[in-house]
Amino acid sequence: MLEREQTIASMQQKIEELKRKAEQGSQQLQGEVQELELEAMLRAKFPFDSIEPVAKGEYGGDALQRVISPTGQISGTLLWESKRTKNWSDGWLVKLREDQRNAKADLAVLVSHALPKGVESFEEIDGIWVVSPRAALPVATILRHTLQQIALARTAAEGQHGKTELVYQYLTGPRFKQRVEAIVEAFSTMQEDLDKERKAILKQWAKREAQIERVMNATVGMYGDLQGIAGKSLQEIEGLEMKVLGVDEEL
Numbered sequence: 039m040l041e042r043e044q045t046i047a048s049m050q051q052k053i054e055e056l057k058r059k060a061e062q063g064s065q066q067l068q069g070e071v072q073e074l075e076l077e078a079m080l081r082a083k084f085p086f087d088s089i090e091p092v093a094k095g096e097y098g099g100d101a102l103q104r105v106i107s108p109t110g111q112i113s114g115t116l117l118w119e120s121k122r123t124k125n126w127s128d129g130w131l132v133k134l135r136e137d138q139r140n141a142k143a144d145l146a147v148l149v150s151h152a153l154p155k156g157v158e159s160f161e162e163i164d165g166i167w168v169v170s171p172r173a174a175l176p177v178a179t180i181l182r183h184t185l186q187q188i189a190l191a192r193t194a195a196e197g198q199h200g201k202t203e204l205v206y207q208y209l210t211g212p213r214f215k216q217r218v219e220a221i222v223e224a225f226s227t228m229q230e231d232l233d234k235e236r237k238a239i240l241k242q243w244a245k246r247e248a249q250i251e252r253v254m255n256a257t258v259g260m261y262g263d264l265q266g267i268a269g270k271s272l273q274e275i276e277g278l279e280m281k282v283l284g285v286d287e288e289l
Contacts, residue, residue: 072122073100076149076174080118083175084182092117092141099137099146103178105185114185116178117143121150128154131166138166145181149174159222162215176222184209 073091080089080103088104103116119134130148138146147167154161160169160177169177188205208214 072149072171073120076118076120076171077101079175080178083178087182088112099134099141099143102141102143103182105182107186107189111189113182113189114144115141116181116185117141117146119146119148121148121152123150123152126150126152126154131164131168134166135164144185147174147177147181159226160218162210165210172226173222176225177218180214180218180221184214 077089077091077100080087080101084103084105086106088106089101090104091101092099099117100120101118103118105113105116107113117134117138119130119137121130130150134146134148145167146165147169149169149171151171153168153170154163157163157168158170159173160167162168167177167181184205188209191205
């Protein structure tokens, strides 16, 4: 009995180890899929930018976005990091800041399903933009536009460090965050309205289809009753004939 119990305990331990390995493999696969989805969204939204995945073992991060101006010049760089886990970790911010310095990126964005406490869609935390997947593109649009404005100000006012500093202060200040919040809120509201309209239309279609089906069934039933009474003397009605209804007359 003791040997049997030891065998069962050993088997259970191996099963738990296999479960953990399977869960880790599944999470890793989901994370890689999310990275590819993020790159695809950025390329589709900003086709003129250079968006390249970061090679494993270089300086961290998942993708580096080089913002290209209308004149073909690089306006700045965004380092993207994607996380798909159940719980948030503050250590991600420390690592991403180090990766940002190594990559010499102007801004760093962390896209995560799990957000810090008190953050609903996006927030700038210790120099890192933390955003939910749904708010990634709106935030990317604003950050990209801001990098372009900074590059224009730097080009137009070379030697006037003050203007560039003012733009940078605006980027990291509360007013800029409020602008981004307004855009994201409007985007979310439009998306919610679209979902509601789609559900209402589908519901209305289903209701109309059911009504038409009831009317058709009642009409066909009444026609059949009259045909049973009057026989062949009852004239055929176009649309209620056997061939039209898909019924074999011989039946």
